[in-house]
Amino acid sequence: MDDLLKICGRQVSFHRRRHGMTQAELADRASLSVDMIAKLEVGTTAPSLRTIGALAAVLHVDPAELLTTQVVGLASGRPVLSELVSRIQGLSDDQVLFVKGVVEAALRRVP
Incomplete structure (x- = not known):
């Protein structure tokens, strides 16, 4: 599970930076807290399916892409x-x- 959390965190961070967003901007657009984004990106908290969906929508990626390195x-x-x-x-x-x-x-x- 820890590996999956780290993969998800890296993917969120990668796509956020690819869009030139700060953690605060992503948090605002996805209706999440900055603390949640920070914890997701370092892999210390597990996102809900709703959170994955919200992040994927803001980052313009398939939700599955946040859970894989491919x-x-x-x-x-x-x-x-x-x-x-x-x-x-x-x-x-x-x-x-x-x-x-x-x-x-x-x-x-x-x-």
């Missing part, structure tokens, strides 16, 4: 693709469209 979905097992997917998930729709255009342009140049 990116959930198609990128699983491909670390570079997993990293790209994780980073792209935090972008706005306009930014995703821009990245899509860059990728399409790059792929046209690949033999």
Whole structure:
């Protein structure tokens, strides 16, 4: 159980920082206390399913992603693709469209 708490804490911390949020901002957006976020991130308290759902919604990830070190979905097992997917998930729709255009342009140049 301790390993799962630490994994969850690392994932919450990673996704929070990926979005450029402080613990206080995440706590506010998820209707949780800053103390709860701090304890979750160091793995000293177990989140309820409701808490996992609230955090996942704010962090724009599948709730299962907070409980695993793997990116959930198609990128699983491909670390570079997993990293790209994780980073792209935090972008706005306009930014995703821009990245899509860059990728399409790059792929046209690949033999």
